[in-house]
Amino acid sequence: MIEPNLLELKKELHIELLKAAKEARSLGYNPTQFNRMLLEEGGYVVAKKLIVKTSSGFNNLWELNRLDLSTEAIILREKFRPLFTIEELELAKNRLHEFNYEIDNEKTNLPPLQPSGRIREFNSYSDILKANIIFEHIVNGLQHRELDEVILGLNSQNSKGFQSMGILHFLGIRADYKGLFEGKELQEVIGILSEQGKDYEEPVRLLSLLDNTALVNAINDDIEAEQVEEGRGIEGAVQYYYGKRYERDLNNRKLAIKKHGLDCYVCGFNFEDTYGDRGKDFIEVHHIQPLSTLEEAMEINPETDLVPLCANCHRMVHRKKDNVLSVEELKQIVKKSI
Structure with a gap:
């Protein structure tokens, strides 16, 4: 299902954009087209569209010396950052910089990094593990021994936290960073570190590997679009039917896509390659075990229970309800037709 916090954030963003439009009107600028777009498409969709280009409204607000009312300034508020990708936030930030607008969250002063120069532990682990160590240390305040055990799967009585400590110290992240970003979302942390300059490029690169904002938003948008099309809400935990488009657990769908990618498992079709x-x-996500055969809710393993299929292959798998094909059977049919 759609993550409640993101859904609420979208609603709050819409309200803030409406307030900004109302304030602009009180200053003598009536953003008629902007208001119409908000009414027809909603604040989140409008914001995504306006990020990629400088609108006439932006220029009007600049002339009024009120860029704080611009869509760019609003989406850069810390609370709304989780709705947008790093690239989108950078576009908004750069546009405001061009017009000499100072962004509030750039004023954050952080302790100086103190790199150790010792690279052995840093080179011993994958980027994802290192990213999780950084996040859990600077956001959730986990100590080195806890990180060794929880993230690296080591016996902390033996490792004594030296592996995680070595990774953090190589990056210059010392004790004064422990829990420094407590309560902040990943996007907020990345945004703040990105503003600190070249010394923070490696921590930003690693943390960005954990950022699923674009994928989560895309999945949410797809699910919302289907709800509107079908005129109904989301079903319950167990689905007793064939061939539905979406795995309703957002996290499972996200993990399935991250594991298997966005190419159709049967024919290799990629929607972005064709439709930009x-x-x-x-991509549609297919349950290897048909949902209609389940008598009760079961725990889904995205790696083994779900595969990505294009719309055509997904329909062919489920076309005959008494003879649902396996993906391997459909692969053989496709191979014979080539």
Whole structure:
């Protein structure tokens, strides 16, 4: 299902954009087209569109010396950052910089990094593990021994936290960073570190590997679009039917896509290759065990229970309800037709 916090954030963003439009009107600028777009498409969709280009409204607000009312300034508020990708936030930030607008969250002063120069532990682990160590240390305040055990799977009585400590110290992240970003979302942390300059490029690169904002938003948008099309809400935990488009657990769908990618498992079709931005991050997800055969809810393993299929292959798998094909059977049919 759609993550409640993101859904609420979208609603709050819409309200803030409406407030900004109302304030602009009181200053003598009536953003008629902007208001119409908000009414027809909603604040989140409008914001995504306006990020990629400088609108006439932006220029009007600049002339009024009120860029704080611009869409760019609003989406850069810490609370709304989780709705947007790093690239989108950078576009908004750079546009405001061009017009000499100072962004509030750039004022954050951080303790200086103190790199150790010792690279052995840093080179011993994958980037994802290192990213999780950074996040859990600077956001959730886990100590070195806890990180060794929880993230690296080591016996902390033997490792004594030296592996995680070595990784953090190589990056210059010392004790004064422990829990420094407590309560902040990943996007907020990345945004703050990105503003600190070249010394923070490696921590930002690693933390960005944990950022699923674009994928989560794309999945949420797809699910919302289907709800509107079908005129109904999301079903319950167990689905007793064939061939539905979405795995309703957002996290399972996200993990399935991250594990298997966005190419159709049967024919290799990629929606973005054919449809460009319209098809970005889209693929249908297929339950290897048909949902209709389940008598009760079961725990889904995204790696073994779900595979990505294009719309055509997904329909062919489920076309005959008494003879649902396996993906391997469909692969053989496709191979014979080539």
